[in-house]
Amino acid sequence: MLFLISCHSDSEEISFEELAVFTPNIIQEFESLGGEIFFSHLGYSSPQFDDESIFLPDRDLNKIFKVSAGGNLISTIASEGRGPGEIQDITFVSRSYDHSLLVYDQRNRKVLRFSSAGGYLEEFILQPWEKGTLTEVYELDENHLLTVYRSFEYLRNLDLEPEAYLVIFDKETEQYTHSVTISDRPFARNIVNGQPRGGRIVPFTAEHLRAFNHRNSSFYSLWTEEQKIASLTASLDTANTITFELSREQLSIDEINTIRDDQPNNSWRTMEPLLPKYKAIANDLIIDEKNNFWLKLNHRSEYQQWLILSESGEKLALVQLPKDGMLTHISDQHLGFRLDDHRFALLEPVKL
Numbered sequence: 001m002l003f004l005i006s007c008h009s010d011s012e013e014i015s016f017e018e019l020a021v022f023t024p025n026i027i028q029e030f031e032s033l034g035g036e037i038f039f040s041h042l043g044y045s046s047p048q049f050d051d052e053s054i055f056l057p058d059r060d061l062n063k064i065f066k067v068s069a070g071g072n073l074i075s076t077i078a079s080e081g082r083g084p085g086e087i088q089d090i091t092f093v094s095r096s097y098d099h100s101l102l103v104y105d106q107r108n109r110k111v112l113r114f115s116s117a118g119g120y121l122e123e124f125i126l127q128p129w130e131k132g133t134l135t136e137v138y139e140l141d142e143n144h145l146l147t148v149y150r151s152f153e154y155l156r157n158l159d160l161e162p163e164a165y166l167v168i169f170d171k172e173t174e175q176y177t178h179s180v181t182i183s184d185r186p187f188a189r190n191i192v193n194g195q196p197r198g199g200r201i202v203p204f205t206a207e208h209l210r211a212f213n214h215r216n217s218s219f220y221s222l223w224t225e226e227q228k229i230a231s232l233t234a235s236l237d238t239a240n241t242i243t244f245e246l247s248r249e250q251l252s253i254d255e256i257n258t259i260r261d262d263q264p265n266n267s268w269r270t271m272e273p274l275l276p277k278y279k280a281i282a283n284d285l286i287i288d289e290k291n292n293f294w295l296k297l298n299h300r301s302e303y304q305q306w307l308i309l310s311e312s313g314e315k316l317a318l319v320q321l322p323k324d325g326m327l328t329h330i331s332d333q334h335l336g337f338r339l340d341d342h343r344f345a346l347l348e349p350v351k352l
Helices: 253-261 265-274
Strands: 020-022 026-030 054-058 063-067 073-078 090-095 101-105 110-114 120-124 133-139 144-150 163-170 175-183 187-192 195-201 208-213 218-223 228-232 238-243 282-287 293-297 304-309 315-321 326-330 335-340 343-347
Touching (some): 054 090, 090 133, 187 265, 195 265, 208 282, 253 265, 293 326
Parallel strands (some): 020 315
Antiparallel strands (some): 026 343, 054 063, 063 073, 090 101, 101 110, 110 120, 133 144, 144 163, 208 218, 218 228, 228 238, 326 335
16 A cells, blocks of 8 residues: 655755756647547547647547648547447546557546547446546556545545545456555535535646656656655555655645635635645656656646656756646657637647
8 A cells, every 4th residue: 555644855956957948839729620620628638649630539529630740630539428439428548558548428427548540449438436537547557447436525525535546447357456545635625504515626736647658667756745656566565765855845825825716716715725735746747758757846836837856856857838728648659638618739849
């Protein structure tokens, strides 16, 4: 089992003067494919394959598009429906250990597999697990899936703490074999007449970040109050740990005021006591093709700041991306960047 202990430094001196700094320019930006298919709600990941093609899921359109690096439609690999190879609510996509594409369809409660060429291969339904809602699926090897379940009972029960679960599913026996309970990000509950009615994520709080390296079937977890990235085995034991050193920043008055102005009164009353004095170090984790870790930092900046760490935890470079938007893939050819729900961009690659 993985145990992580919170710690922090009082230092606010955030300096990367010794590092190379990259600010990639946009190479290509598009909001439609061929001027006929316009994006509606792009997914949060855009897996790229060896032929440089990109898979772009659109949750509102219920389609997955295979797209060239120039933004041209190659094929539509999945469309709306309940039949084999069809989808109704794409909530997660990931590359598998065998270089195929895994897709989780929340409404149909099934996992689909597509080849790197975009061909439909198979689908299967996971057995229900006793806790939580399935949100992520990673394929470690031929027989084992690592699934992530999140519990939202916390939003309805004032006595509970936010939790998530890492759970191993054995495809051969169709049984769950190992599980670990982890802390999840807190929500500021919306209390109406003394009863919780949903909530909002509390910014800058600690969370477990996850990343899967399909090249060597390694799964990593980072608790963002720690400075340790843990590599987990198929039995959810810690195989090894990558450590690094990074100062944490104190939450500023301006940041607190911005958070407050963005909240309805009910949420602010419950959010204010949950705001951390010191921000968690990062809020996203991605592994690139050279097995380097990219950490999206919570430091104040006019950019999104991504710190690149080597496999041994050495700081390699700092990448500055547009403040708004989401990094969706990293390759030697380009960076995938979701500008918003309906615009996607390719940015210059980072050459270390």
